Amino acid sequence: MARPARARINLAAFRHNLQLAIKWAGNAQVAAVIKADGYGHGIVAVARAAEQDGCMLAVASIEEAARVRAAGIVAPILLLEGFFHASEPDESGFDGLQWVIHSEHQLAALEERDSGLDVVRPLSVWLKFNTGMNRLGLPVLQAESFVSRVCRLASVRLEGVMTHFACADEPENDFSGLQMARFDSVLSTLDQVALPQGLKRSLCNSAGLQQMPAARGDLVRPGIMLYGASPFFARTAVQQGLHAVMSLESELIAVNELAEADCVGYGLTWCASRVSRIGVVAMGYADGYPRHAPSGTPVWVSGKRVPLVGRVSMDMLTVDLTDHEVASVGDHVELWGANVSVDEVARSAGTIGYELLTGVSARVPRVY
Numbered sequence: 001m002a003r004p005a006r007a008r009i010n011l012a013a014f015r016h017n018l019q020l021a022i023k024w025a026g027n028a029q030v031a032a033v034i035k036a037d038g039y040g041h042g043i044v045a046v047a048r049a050a051e052q053d054g055c056m057l058a059v060a061s062i063e064e065a066a067r068v069r070a071a072g073i074v075a076p077i078l079l080l081e082g083f084f085h086a087s088e089p090d091e092s093g094f095d096g097l098q099w100v101i102h103s104e105h106q107l108a109a110l111e112e113r114d115s116g117l118d119v120v121r122p123l124s125v126w127l128k129f130n131t132g133m134n135r136l137g138l139p140v141l142q143a144e145s146f147v148s149r150v151c152r153l154a155s156v157r158l159e160g161v162m163t164h165f166a167c168a169d170e171p172e173n174d175f176s177g178l179q180m181a182r183f184d185s186v187l188s189t190l191d192q193v194a195l196p197q198g199l200k201r202s203l204c205n206s207a208g209l210q211q212m213p214a215a216r217g218d219l220v221r222p223g224i225m226l227y228g229a230s231p232f233f234a235r236t237a238v239q240q241g242l243h244a245v246m247s248l249e250s251e252l253i254a255v256n257e258l259a260e261a262d263c264v265g266y267g268l269t270w271c272a273s274r275v276s277r278i279g280v281v282a283m284g285y286a287d288g289y290p291r292h293a294p295s296g297t298p299v300w301v302s303g304k305r306v307p308l309v310g311r312v313s314m315d316m317l318t319v320d321l322t323d324h325e326v327a328s329v330g331d332h333v334e335l336w337g338a339n340v341s342v343d344e345v346a347r348s349a350g351t352i353g354y355e356l357l358t359g360v361s362a363r364v365p366r367v368y
């Protein structure tokens with residue numbers, strides 16, 4: 001490996017975080033959310049680790065499920081948005097898939113499939129209800145009708161009902177309570193219809209899992225916490241006992257002396273107020289480091305925090321080494337990881353850890 005930019009993935013840290021999720025889940029099953037290439041960590045590696053710990057997996061598309069199955073991983077997979085085209089369930093041919101049905105058009109497609117098939121391969125489905133996020137989900141008030149329609153289909157097995165919180169990451173926000181009450185109303189409606197035996201409930205992402213013990217239900221869906229980043233603005237991952245899984249690393253490839261009032265980088269946006277030593281790091285926005293990270297964003301250079309200075313360019317960024325006398329070419333740099341959290345960089349750049357982790361580009365090798 002010539003260019004030193006890489007994402008080191010610590011699977012022991014992933015499994016530590018997963019064990020925490022399993023502990024918090026209590027009696028509920030854990031579906032490890034590994035969509036978006038395992039939040040940028042490599043979907044196969046994290047799927048394998050989660051499978052070893054007895055978890056289900058959750059993805060956003062059949063393409064992602066296919067990558068998992070191609071690696072020989074047999075754990076059940078929840079497709080969080082179900083199918084985009086009605087042909088997917090039968091064309092894919094994989095075992096152990098569970099499809100989220102969130103819209104009338106998907107249910108209509110299942111009904112059509114049911115009437116048209118000779119040999120019926122039963123599909124496992126979850127019905128997702130909209131309890132207030134207003135993104136995906138069936139209307140709560142028609143829960144009874146949707147459940148009855150599904151239960152009439154010989155080719156479908158109803159696994160459970162689910163919903164998704166809009167504000168679980170805001171501990172002070174009461175909206176989650178309202179969503180839970182609406183979800184409970186779905187469950188009590190179903191109690192009055194002959195409720196299919198063993199129907200499961202699923203509500204929680206990472207934030208809900210930590211924040212709302214009463215909402216754990218039968219299946220929880222943690223994502224971000226497994227990667228050691230915080231779902232909360234006001235609580236760090238370390239405070240939650242989480243370990244960073246990805247370390248985005250590189251090296252100093254040049255160190256330059258600047259005179260007072262010399263400036264650095266495109267647009268010359270940062271100027272030296274004293275004689276300065278500027279380090280150049282082989283990491284840029286084409287690697288997924290945020291171009292919006294302003295001067296002052298912390299970077300870990302050979303054991304010490306130093307500030308990013310000037311604009312991030314495509315393949316490089318610059319740091320102020322003036323107060324780090326020993327730093328020199330070839331030194332190790334961590335852009336985020338155990339020493340500078342991805343959440344801290346994200347906050348500095350006006351975004352969230354999720355976006356930075358999933359944005360690490362394909363040209364950065366993942367090293368396990």
Ligand SMILES: *Cc1c(COP(=O)(O)O)cnc(C)c1O
Nearest residue numbers: 033080164205206221222223224
């Ligand atoms: C992505 C996703 C999750 C995981 O959310 P985190 O905040 O990463 O824990 C859970 N449920 C659904 C439906 C999702 O789309």
